[in-house]
Amino acid sequence: MKIAVASGKGGTGKTTVSINLYFFIEKFFNKAVQLVDCDVEEPNDALFFPGAETKREKEVFLSVPEINPGKCTFCKKCSNWCEFNAISIVKALKFAGVNADLCHSCGACLEACNFGAISEQNQTLGQIKYLDTGIGLGLTEGRLKVGSSMQTSLIKKVKKETNPNSEIVIFDAPPGTSCPVVETVADADYVILVTEPTPFGLHDLKITVELLLDLQIPFGVIINKAGLGNRNVYEFLVHYNIDILAEIPFDKSYAGKYASGDILENIPDEIEEIYKELIQKLELKLALR
Numbered sequence: 001m002k003i004a005v006a007s008g009k010g011g012t013g014k015t016t017v018s019i020n021l022y023f024f025i026e027k028f029f030n031k032a033v034q035l036v037d038c039d040v041e042e043p044n045d046a047l048f049f050p051g052a053e054t055k056r057e058k059e060v061f062l063s064v065p066e067i068n069p070g071k072c073t074f075c076k077k078c079s080n081w082c083e084f085n086a087i088s089i090v091k092a093l094k095f096a097g098v099n100a101d102l103c104h105s106c107g108a109c110l111e112a113c114n115f116g117a118i119s120e121q122n123q124t125l126g127q128i129k130y131l132d133t134g135i136g137l138g139l140t141e142g143r144l145k146v147g148s149s150m151q152t153s154l155i156k157k158v159k160k161e162t163n164p165n166s167e168i169v170i171f172d173a174p175p176g177t178s179c180p181v182v183e184t185v186a187d188a189d190y191v192i193l194v195t196e197p198t199p200f201g202l203h204d205l206k207i208t209v210e211l212l213l214d215l216q217i218p219f220g221v222i223i224n225k226a227g228l229g230n231r232n233v234y235e236f237l238v239h240y241n242i243d244i245l246a247e248i249p250f251d252k253s254y255a256g257k258y259a260s261g262d263i264l265e266n267i268p269d270e271i272e273e274i275y276k277e278l279i280q281k282l283e284l285k286l287a288l289r
């Protein structure tokens with residue numbers, strides 16, 4: 001069972017929800033649960049497990065084609081075959097180049113070229129780290145190489161590292177609604193959207209809801225920082241008959257614990273109760289048991 005936790009914008013509490021879900025699913029269900037941090041540009045789930053031990057770490061690479069201008073005839077067959085517009089050929093300038101940020105390593109151009117002008121080069125994407133948090137099957141995080149914009153390729157690789165023994169996997173998605181989010185949620189059985197009851201929250205929620213409807217992935221919404229802002233988010237959700245899974249009230253002391261990376265210690269009883277009810281709802285929806 002794959003559950004992705006996403007939000008249309010940063011700062012809504014998506015990471016807090018992911019971590020608490022992971023923690024409480026283990027506590028209340030005793031399931032083999034794994035947390036996967038797919039926010040590869042800024043992975044910070046590990047900060048909330050200060051005692052976690054790194055079990056393994058590995059560099060990951062992406063094969064990107066390189067064109068040898070000495071062999072290239074500038075026939076453009078490779079660029080015509082490339083579905084991702086990653087190849088530029090300008091015959092007049094004798095220019096042949098690959099944009100690594102657009103390349104999906106599909107290998108089509110290598111097949112296309114009849115002149116042996118294309119070879120593959122490994123480019124570092126980043127690292128994947130496996131941490132023993134003492135909870136379930138631990139935490140897997142992807143960390144993108146600084147300056148790289150190939151989040152989607154790294155997320156794909158991080159997701160492939162899911163422990164085969166896991167019964168429930170929680171993907172903490174990057175914020176927003178762009179390709180890395182689509183890659184994270186694409187094969188999820190259910191998506192939990194985290195929003196806040198503010199005009200910005202509503203604006204981004206609408207875009208994310210549209211995305212999930214397009215992708216035809218079932219989802220529900222958690223309203224974080226409930227009590228702040230206005231009722232417009234509620235009206236939107238009621239109007240479109242979208243499930244409100246939980247409301248998490250804004251709590252200054254809890255926010256302070258989040259800032260200090262200390263949220264799993266001394267979780268207030270009322271917050272624990274909210275997660276218990278949330279997991280019971282998920283249990284009914286997704287037949288988690």
Ligand code: SF4
Nearest residue numbers: 072073075076078113
């Ligand atoms: S198919 Fe080969 S020869 Fe033709 S433009 Fe591409 S790299 Fe050059």
Ligand code: SF4
Nearest residue numbers: 082103104106107109
């Ligand atoms: S490997 Fe695929 S995506 Fe990358 S440049 Fe070649 S055809 Fe395009």
